[in-house]
Amino acid sequence: MKIATFNINGVNKRLDILLTWLGTAEPDVVCLQELKATDGQFPRAAIEAAGYGAVWRGQAAWNGVAILARDREPVLTRTGLPGDSSDTQSRYIEAAVNGILIASLYAPNGNPQPGPKFDYKLAWHLRFNQHAAALLETGVPVVLAGDYNVVPEPRDIYPTRSYDDNALVQPESRAAFRSLVDQGWLDALRKIHPKEELFTFWDYRRNRWQRDAGLRLDHILLSRKLRRRLTGAGIDREIRALEGSSDHAPVWVSMRD
DNA sequence: ATGGCTAATCTCATTAGA
Numbered sequence: 001m002k003i004a005t006f007n008i009n010g011v012n013k014r015l016d017i018l019l020t021w022l023g024t025a026e027p028d029v030v031c032l033q034e035l036k037a038t039d040g041q042f043p044r045a046a047i048e049a050a051g052y053g054a055v056w057r058g059q060a061a062w063n064g065v066a067i068l069a070r071d072r073e074p075v076l077t078r079t080g081l082p083g084d085s086s087d088t089q090s091r092y093i094e095a096a097v098n099g100i101l102i103a104s105l106y107a108p109n110g111n112p113q114p115g116p117k118f119d120y121k122l123a124w125h126l127r128f129n130q131h132a133a134a135l136l137e138t139g140v141p142v143v144l145a146g147d148y149n150v151v152p153e154p155r156d157i158y159p160t161r162s163y164d165d166n167a168l169v170q171p172e173s174r175a176a177f178r179s180l181v182d183q184g185w186l187d188a189l190r191k192i193h194p195k196e197e198l199f200t201f202w203d204y205r206r207n208r209w210q211r212d213a214g215l216r217l218d219h220i221l222l223s224r225k226l227r228r229r230l231t232g233a234g235i236d237r238e239i240r241a242l243e244g245s246s247d248h249a250p251v252w253v254s255m256r257d
Numbered sequence: 258a259t260g261g262c263t264a265a266t267c268t269c270a271t272t273a274g275a
Contacts, residue, residue: 062264109273
């Protein structure tokens, strides 16, 4: 079973790339972020024609998350995080697929920092971590996949000082991610590739893709029961290399059934 | 300190992303 996450940066703008990738990578489950589409604009028919059922939560202009499942309909369990009914941003969706609870998340960027956007980022992570703890309590197999907008460690970014003031690398951001992992989640990409340089995002500007000046922002976390089933993980960099691609690459894990 | 790329929007300029 292959489970992937992909910050698509506009699901309609990059529909061709998404369909090409679905056809070659053949993931069983896909978590999408940054749909940049309303519920009505989601390309349901094209995704269905590619053989995938889907649940999604869109929003005008920004954000938006979805979960796709090959030859199945994901069973929607939640849209949105608990804990703040005033939060209207579409950043979280959760569904059951083939006995596994799947969460597709798009954490706030948080720039500039300090400021209200950074406050929102940290508050969002706190709410997310509380919900993740509740999911662990249930004992159900869970995958938390998405764009966390956190560079976990200094080795997860190319050598530079230009991100020193960026919300993605601040100690508070890293502490939020670390406390989540410390609940008992497995950072699957790092587990499979303990020494390698792992980047999942390259800014469009300043030839950062050509220079391989990347960051690791997209993560797949597994609950305890799934750790033993993990067999592989990777980053589909060739998708980032395509003309007109997202600034993120797809990230995936494979597991025994 | 700024700009650098890209996208969406009641654009031809602004906001947001990271």
